[in-house]
Amino acid sequence: MKGMTGSTLYEVVAQRVTRLIDSGAYRVGDRVPSVRALSTELKVSITTVLEAYRILENRGLIEPRPQSGYYVRPRPPQPADAPPPPRAPVEPTPVNVIDLSLRLVREGLDPRYVSLGVAYPNPDLLPSEKLSRLLAAASRRSPRMATALDVLPGCPALRVQIARRALLGGCTLSPDEFVTTCGAQEAISLTLRALCRPGDTVAVESPIFFGILQAIELQGLRAVEIDADPKEGMRMEALRAALRRHRVKLVVAIPSFNNPLGSCMPDEKRRELARMLASRDVPFLEDDMVGELHHGTTRPRMVKSYDTRGLVLACGSFSKVLAPGYRVGWLAPGRFQREIQRLKAMSTIATSTPVQMAIAEFLDHGGYDRYLRHVRRVYAANIHALARAVVRSFPTGTSVSWPAGGYVLWVRMPPGVDALLLYERALRAGATIAPGHIFSPRQRFRHFVRLNASTWSPEVDAAIATIGRIAGELARIPAARGTHRT
């Protein structure tokens, strides 16, 4: 294991141990090799093994016991253990999520509820004071620049930083290959408007973030759903079949920590995807909102890094990580740079200047990497706590996702439990959830819910107990009275 950088090496060691656990060599409750033993066996330092074990601990695979060592933890049942959801229809269909999802977001942001319904960062973790100081300093240092229009493609200092971050995802892009946007939602909306006309067909990973589906519906497009594997994301054979069968104008997916599924596409699949798209000349929108919120040590490579023909439009934002209220996102539009800038000029003209300056400073010298290391650990732990609470409270037959990054949990309940009914009753009990309906064009995931895991607190714990109890009651309603239809 010579010649590897530290963090890659940690991950390699962590994966070796994971395989040992997965293969059954170590079962729940077993003690894994001691740090010293593993260090000797693999010829790596003690520090390396400790780091690898910390990763596995963050992922909830092992736990330390004082004076004794590390043990394999009980894992909550995973989606892969249970029957898959209904297969996606193979024909493109209209999308129908706008009305429901807008209501859910409105109620999800209402501070009167315990909010598990929106994917919103933990306000206690956000570097709000630091950002505010940097915003203050930047705008007072260059007041004229701060009030001046930030001409397209957007704040040069910020694009430099975004280009540097993209390097970690394997992308060697120049700052000029990015456009800054009013959040990632603008990037998504611009992409769909630039590449598709009403009636066109797009292929979307399923399940997928409802904001993407909203934009598809708004533009009058049809969507063909590509089933996602809970671990590896979009199924390549399903995508291949869809591309063969339909005239697909654009493929959309979240390869790194799909929202809501938590899946992460392996490198080889990303390469294969880029190749498949190139051979058919089909553009791909890579939503990389939480690519930097990996729970392991390394950031996944972006599909964009395998793009040789400018077909991949990668987008992201700082809303899920730094400051939801700043509304700053980005898009690397590949060969569609001109169309995207054109549309942006006519939609919002430019992105707000001072907030871009503040984020550029934070990325440049605000301790962004240290901050990310911290929040990744907390989010990984919170997801695990939430998952365990769900397994404890929800009816038998419930399974939960095992996200490799981000901070949302995807929960499949027994088929009799209608998530929308659960939503209404949870709301009356003072908490919001995101029913699975809004994560597919035709509201397929009716007995699924997505839970926001960014915050773990006694209130959240209590809310999960309540929601689990309600789900249990709904599970006992005879099928004829349930609203399950798939």
Place this chain on the structure above:
Amino acid sequence: MKGMTGSTLYEVVAQRVTRLIDSGAYRVGDRVPSVRALSTELKVSITTVLEAYRILENRGLIEPRPQSGYYVRPRPPQPADAPPPPRAPVEPTPVNVIDLSLRLVREGLDPRYVSLGVAYPNPDLLPSEKLSRLLAAASRRSPRMATALDVLPGCPALRVQIARRALLGGCTLSPDEFVTTCGAQEAISLTLRALCRPGDTVAVESPIFFGILQAIELQGLRAVEIDADPKEGMRMEALRAALRRHRVKLVVAIPSFNNPLGSCMPDEKRRELARMLASRDVPFLEDDMVGELHHGTTRPRMVKSYDTRGLVLACGSFSKVLAPGYRVGWLAPGRFQREIQRLKAMSTIATSTPVQMAIAEFLDHGGYDRYLRHVRRVYAANIHALARAVVRSFPTGTSVSWPAGGYVLWVRMPPGVDALLLYERALRAGATIAPGHIFSPRQRFRHFVRLNASTWSPEVDAAIATIGRIAGELARIPAARGTHRT
């Protein structure tokens, strides 16, 4: 003249004197009544007459001569003096301005040129330092609020301030009747997307700001042009005929200081317009970008103030007055509140929080009214200086607008001068202008240019001399070689 507030009274006195000049009672070079004499005659104070004369001076009607009094100034020829531009076609037509206008904006914002091509505020006048201090103070005082998502319909403190300002335009609207937007361009874009479907017809004042035409073209709408009178704006009889003849989904105009024309619709026409729209149930987008930049003492009433049925959507922004780079605008969508919020949620989710907080503070206690009084005077004076320079340098047959507010000048050249050709040659000489082509759907105003008058400087003076000289050369090109086509 009892019972009037100061500023109304100043305006009344100013208008009396204007009528005397317009009627020929006082001709160019004549001395107008002395301050004392007018004070006695009208039974108003010396101060009132001085204020009224200051207004007339700002408007370029009179000028003081030391130790002697005020004299009627030579006025540049006005559009009303000269033959009107070609009549608007009566049939709706597709719009074709995007490609040209985007290029012009890009080059117009390029700092290498003397920029007369974009309507951009004078950077020396903007309260950049004050705003930056308020931005710094607000975000440091409430860092968590500054990073939090600003949920729809937008920053409450800012909507309170906008509602108060709208009172001055005669609108009694509650803060909840406003939505904040990423600049006025987003408000315009949202309105068109909410109310119209591709192929629909909208009626637009002509000439009109190209950003509106871009949004109309982008959405695949057809436009029927309503000729605007250089003084009073949209011609009511033309609008009435268009509404009778076509199924118009939306009427769009800039009643207060049309960009580029400078016209201001009189109150009685605004009332008539609101009535006409109500009787036919046709919505109206009132672009009020520079309503507060009146050169006289009073802000025009908004058409929205006569709206009894929620049919008027009024929009504006702080980009032309306070901070182009903040990208903060507003929309009072009347009965379309729900549709507008829905679209905004899916396009950009929300407007950036800290910049809204800063503007709210500036409006609340930053001396906004004092600031406005100052810039109005400067802009009125700069327009006048620019108008005189144009009259001096441009070929015979040129006439200029006489804007009652804002900071753009509309120049009509002899029909042989193609504004686009003038644009190209001016660009080579280091200056940008806005050719009239982009201010109507079918590029009707081909021998017109719009000039930005926010800044007056020796460089601008020299640029006008150069552009005027080039225009003179183009005027001498035989018609067959010109590109004039209307």
